[in-house]
Amino acid sequence: MKPFWAGHPELSRELDEVKQTILSRASTDDVEVLEAIRQMLASGGKMLRPAFVLLSSRFGSPDRNRILNVSAAVEMLHMATLVHDDIIDGASLRRGVAALNALRGPRIAVLVGDWLFAASLSLIADFTGTENARSLSQIVARICGSEISQSADRFAVHASVRKYLRRIAGKTAALFALSFYVGAVESGCPADLSSILRRLGYCIGMGFQIIDDILDFSRSGADTGKPTGSDLSQGIFTLPVILALKKDDGNLAKALSRSPFSRRAVSRMTGIIMAKGGIDGARSMAEVYTRRAINEIERLPPVPARETLRAVTEKLLDRTY
Amino acid sequence: MKPFWAGHPELSRELDEVKQTILSRASTDDVEVLEAIRQMLASGGKMLRPAFVLLSSRFGSPDRNRILNVSAAVEMLHMATLVHDDIIDGASLRRGVAALNALRGPRIAVLVGDWLFAASLSLIADFTGTENARSLSQIVARICGSEISQSADRFAVHASVRKYLRRIAGKTAALFALSFYVGAVESGCPADLSSILRRLGYCIGMGFQIIDDILDFSRSGADTGKPTGSDLSQGIFTLPVILALKKDDGNLAKALSRSPFSRRAVSRMTGIIMAKGGIDGARSMAEVYTRRAINEIERLPPVPARETLRAVTEKLLDRTY
Numbered sequence: 010m011k012p013f014w015a016g017h018p019e020l021s022r023e024l025d026e027v028k029q030t031i032l033s034r035a036s037t038d039d040v041e042v043l044e045a046i047r048q049m050l051a052s053g054g055k056m057l058r059p060a061f062v063l064l065s066s067r068f069g070s071p072d073r074n075r076i077l078n079v080s081a082a083v084e085m086l087h088m089a090t091l092v093h094d095d096i097i098d099g100a101s102l103r104r105g106v107a108a109l110n111a112l113r114g115p116r117i118a119v120l121v122g123d124w125l126f127a128a129s130l131s132l133i134a135d136f137t138g139t140e141n142a143r144s145l146s147q148i149v150a151r152i153c154g155s156e157i158s159q160s161a162d163r164f165a166v167h168a169s170v171r172k173y174l175r176r177i178a179g180k181t182a183a184l185f186a187l188s189f190y191v192g193a194v195e196s197g198c199p200a201d202l203s204s205i206l207r208r209l210g211y212c213i214g215m216g217f218q219i220i221d222d223i224l225d226f227s228r229s230g231a232d233t234g235k236p237t238g239s240d241l242s243q244g245i246f247t248l249p250v251i252l253a254l255k256k257d258d259g260n261l262a263k264a265l266s267r268s269p270f271s272r273r274a275v276s277r278m279t280g281i282i283m284a285k286g287g288i289d290g291a292r293s294m295a296e297v298y299t300r301r302a303i304n305e306i307e308r309l310p311p312v313p314a315r316e317t318l319r320a321v322t323e324k325l326l327d328r329t330y
Numbered sequence: 331m332k333p334f335w336a337g338h339p340e341l342s343r344e345l346d347e348v349k350q351t352i353l354s355r356a357s358t359d360d361v362e363v364l365e366a367i368r369q370m371l372a373s374g375g376k377m378l379r380p381a382f383v384l385l386s387s388r389f390g391s392p393d394r395n396r397i398l399n400v401s402a403a404v405e406m407l408h409m410a411t412l413v414h415d416d417i418i419d420g421a422s423l424r425r426g427v428a429a430l431n432a433l434r435g436p437r438i439a440v441l442v443g444d445w446l447f448a449a450s451l452s453l454i455a456d457f458t459g460t461e462n463a464r465s466l467s468q469i470v471a472r473i474c475g476s477e478i479s480q481s482a483d484r485f486a487v488h489a490s491v492r493k494y495l496r497r498i499a500g501k502t503a504a505l506f507a508l509s510f511y512v513g514a515v516e517s518g519c520p521a522d523l524s525s526i527l528r529r530l531g532y533c534i535g536m537g538f539q540i541i542d543d544i545l546d547f548s549r550s551g552a553d554t555g556k557p558t559g560s561d562l563s564q565g566i567f568t569l570p571v572i573l574a575l576k577k578d579d580g581n582l583a584k585a586l587s588r589s590p591f592s593r594r595a596v597s598r599m600t601g602i603i604m605a606k607g608g609i610d611g612a613r614s615m616a617e618v619y620t621r622r623a624i625n626e627i628e629r630l631p632p633v634p635a636r637e638t639l640r641a642v643t644e645k646l647l648d649r650t651y
Contacts, residue, residue, distance in 0.1 A: 042478055093440050096417075115436050119414050120478045122440075123447070127470035130451055134464040142463065143455035149448035157363055157441045 013055040013324075017317055020060060023077070027059045030081040031088075034128055042121055049088055057217075058184060059084045060321075062192035065206045067314035069196030078136040079195055083188050085129035086145070090152055092122035141191050148183050155179030163244035164268045168251050174215070177222075182214030202310070209305040209318070216298035216326045222247035223291050224328075226279050238275040244268055248294065253287030261285065299326040334376040334645075338638055341381060344398070348380045351402040352409075355449055363442055370409055378538075379505060380405045381642075383513035386527045388635035390517030399457040400516055404509050406450035407466070411473055413443035462512050469504050476500030484565035485589045489572050495536070498543075503535030523631070530626040530639070537619035537647045543568035544612050545649075547600050559596040565589055569615065574608030582606065620647040 014021045028050045035046045059080035066076045096115045126149070133145050155176045162168065189210030193203040225240045226249060240247055246254075246265070253261055261281045264274060282288065302322050309315045335342040349371045356367045380401035387397045417436050447470065454466050476497045483489065510531030514524040546561045547570060561568050567575075567586070574582055582602045585595060603609065623643050630636045 042482075090444075093444060096436055096440050115417055116481055117478070119417050119440060119443075120474050120481060122444075123414060124471055124474035124478065126444070126447065127467060127474055131464060131467040131471055134460065134467050139455065139460065143452060146448060146452040146455050150445055150452055153441050153445035153448055157438070157445065160437055160441060161363075 012053065014060065016320070020063060020317065023063050023080075024056050024060060026077055027056065027063075027080045027084060030077055031085055034081070034085075034132065042117065042124075045121060046088075046125075049091070056084060057325075058087050058188040061185065061188040061210060061213075064314050064318055064321075065189040065192030065198075065210075066196040067312060068193060068202060068206065068310065069198040071192075071196040075136050075195060076192065078132055079191055082129045082132035082136065082145070083184070083191070085125045085132070086149065087184065089122045089126035089129060090149075092118050092125065094156075096122075137191060137195055141194060144187055145191070148187055151179045151183055159245060162246075164246075164265070166246070166254065166262050166265050168246050168254075170248070170251055173248055173251055177215060177218040178211075181218040181221075182211045185214030185217070186210035205305055205308050209302055209309075209322075212298045212302035212305060213322055213325065216295045216302060219248055219291055219295040219298070220326060220328065223249060223288055223295070226282065226288065238279055241278060242270050242272075242275050248291040249282050249287035251287075252290035253282040253285035256285045257281075295326060299323075302326070333374065335381065337641070341384060341638065344384050344401075345377050345381060347398055348377065348384075348401045348405060351398055352406055355402070355406075355453065356446075363438065363445075366442060367409075367446075370412070377405060378646075379408050379509040382506065382509040382531060382534075385635050385639055385642075386510040386513030386519075386531075387517040388633060389514060389523060389527065389631065390519040392513075392517040396457050396516060397513065399453055400512055403450045403453035403457065403466070404505070404512070406446045406453070407470065408505065410443045410447035410450060411470075413439050413446065415477075417443075458512060458516055462515060465508055466512070469508055472500045472504055480566060483567075485567075485586070487567070487575065487583050487586050489567050489575075491569070491572055494569055494572055498536060498539040499532075502539040502542075503532045506535030506538070507531035526626055526629050530623055530630075530643075533619045533623035533626060534643055534646060537616045537623060540569055540612055540616040540619070541647060541649065544570060544609055544616070547603065547609065559600055562599060563591050563593075563596050569612040570603050570608035572608075573611035574603040574606035577606045578602075616647060620644075623647070 012021070014024060031050060032043075032047065035043055062080040062083055063076060096118050130142075130146060130149075133142050137145070155178075159176055159180070162172075186207045187210070190203055190207040193206045198206070222240065225247070226238060228237065241250065250261075250265070254265075261278060264278050264281070267274070270278070299322070303319070306315060306319050306322065309318070333342070335345060352371060353364075353368065356364055383401040383404055384397060417439050451463075451467060451470075454463050458466070476499075480497055480501070483493075507528045508531070511524055511528040514527045519527070543561065546568065547559060562571065571582075571586070575586075582599060585599050585602070588595070591599070620643070624640070627636060627640050627643065630639070
């Protein structure tokens with residue numbers, strides 16, 4: 010797979026600087042922890058959130074050092090949730106690298122996640138205004154709240170589209186939106202422009218997560234570091250499942266109520282979900298968000314960053330990986 | 331056991347308000363999570379950190395609402411570390427209550443810890459100045475760093491007193507110190523008075539942690555919710571072990587190198603540690619910090635809170651539970 014930002018050399022370079030900033034903050038006594046953070050950074054995550062901070066800042070007059078540090082903080086916050094998610098999911102692979110959790114046990118994964126989280130918030134306190142520092146702290150509470158609710162609802166067949174959308178808003182779109190917003194505000198963009206950028210982030214985030222949830226049914230572990238159907242087998246019923254249940258003649262609901270699921274059961278249920286139009290329906294909803302995102306992009310001033318955003322949005326919301 | 335603050339009805343009442351503040355922030359969808367937080371609050375923790383914020387604020391002109399919220403934030407931060415510690419320790423009991431970890435698995439414990447942590451930092455961003463918000467974020471990084479280092483050094487016989495002191499400073503004393511400092515600064519105390527209160531918190535914290543580590547060798551599980559010798563059996567070699575190793579004729583080092591330890595081995599090693607004066611030596615060091623704490627108290631202005639602090643310090647640093 011070609012690196013995600015290969016067509017954007019300047020942004021690529023800036024994202025490398027973001028990685029350096031993260032590493033320079035990550036000076037712990039513990040060699041293995043440092044090595045784990047280094048591996049996470051090296052293993053080819055897209056670094057979408059810092060990229061959004063950087064791109065959004067170009068609509069204003071960015072202070073380079075401040076924006077680099079804010080970008081680093083946003084990525085560290087995301088890394089913290091990844092490390093903790095691995096404990097939550099019992100996952101052993103993440104970004105193709107043996108997860109800290111598998112390598113050193115939940116003990117160290119909890120601590121590294123906490124440490125990343127705290128280091129992120131301390132960067133944020135150093136480099137953003139009070140309003141943004143507050144929003145960034147609050148967003149973690151929201152991400153956790155969504156994850157708690159997701160965890161509490163595992164294997165529950167009564168999920169609704171509305172609840173699903175609220176959950177992915179909290180889990181993903183809110184941080185995408187805030188990345189755009191913080192990049193804009195911290196570079197002195199006026200309020201209306203910052204709002205457009207925030208809405209853009211929200212729409213990209215919603216579309217991105219729906220597509221991610223669709224891809225969980227089809228992509229192979231080699232690309233994503235997650236086995237196919239992993240959400241379903243963990244009892245996390247995403248949009249395709251919810252939409253398929255609406256046209257269900259009882260077979261899917263019955264199968265879903267018989268947890269834990271064998272591999273064969275996951276495969277059979279995936280067949281039903283596809284046959285009942287769950288994947289197609291979810292893809293249509295993702296397209297709604299893509300169109301809304303493109304509309305927001307049209308409203309942006311015609312600086313070069315706008316075209317980068319357009320290209321990235323289309324690439325993200327039309328991906329198969 | 332009599333409630334810790336029984337002799338201080340006004341403070342007791344204020345601490346109840348702190349609990350109410352925490353509960354009112356903890357409005358998650360998840361009934362079990364809310365219940366778990368309620369149980370943690372109900373199960374008789376001493377709530378030292380919020381008490382220190384409250385007591386310290388009385389040396390200035392506290393804004394009641396602000397100080398209540400800051401106190402709640404400090405306790406939530408501590409609760410977050412407790413919940414995550416349970417995962418780290420694999421503990422199944424905490425404050426005598428079945429720990430979240432045992433009840434709902436690491437999945438939920440990770441999330442609740444993250445949520446408490448985030449909710450705490452968002453309260454802090456709302457109710458403290460930038461400098462204190464920054465310090466409180468940084469302290470979490472420091473607590474995690476100390477825990478990571480403690481975790482990395484498990485079963486290592488080469489521990490030094492110096493390293494031990496640095497570790498408990500990060501793990502415990504720094505947050506004690508900051509609780510005092512934040513209470514003072516946010517109530518408008520002058521810089522020199524705030525510094526005395528911060529040092530007082532540091533000394534109490536160091537003494538408190540040393541005594542905690544001593545008590546781990548003697549107290550029963552009924553009082554503390556932890557089994558006797560739990561640090562030792564987990565390979566965490568605290569001050570009594572380090573001091574005993576200095577007078578060791580080889581038997582202790584040999585026994586310590588044979589992990590994992592059986593119950594009998596823990597009991598035999600505890601005997602050696604006592605015989606080699608490890609406990610007595612540690613108690614002397616705790617007394618040094620107690621004396622330094624009392625000295626700082628002498629330098630405080632003679633408001634009623636000073637006598638409360640004296641009583642609490644003596645009680646904490648002379649406890650057997």
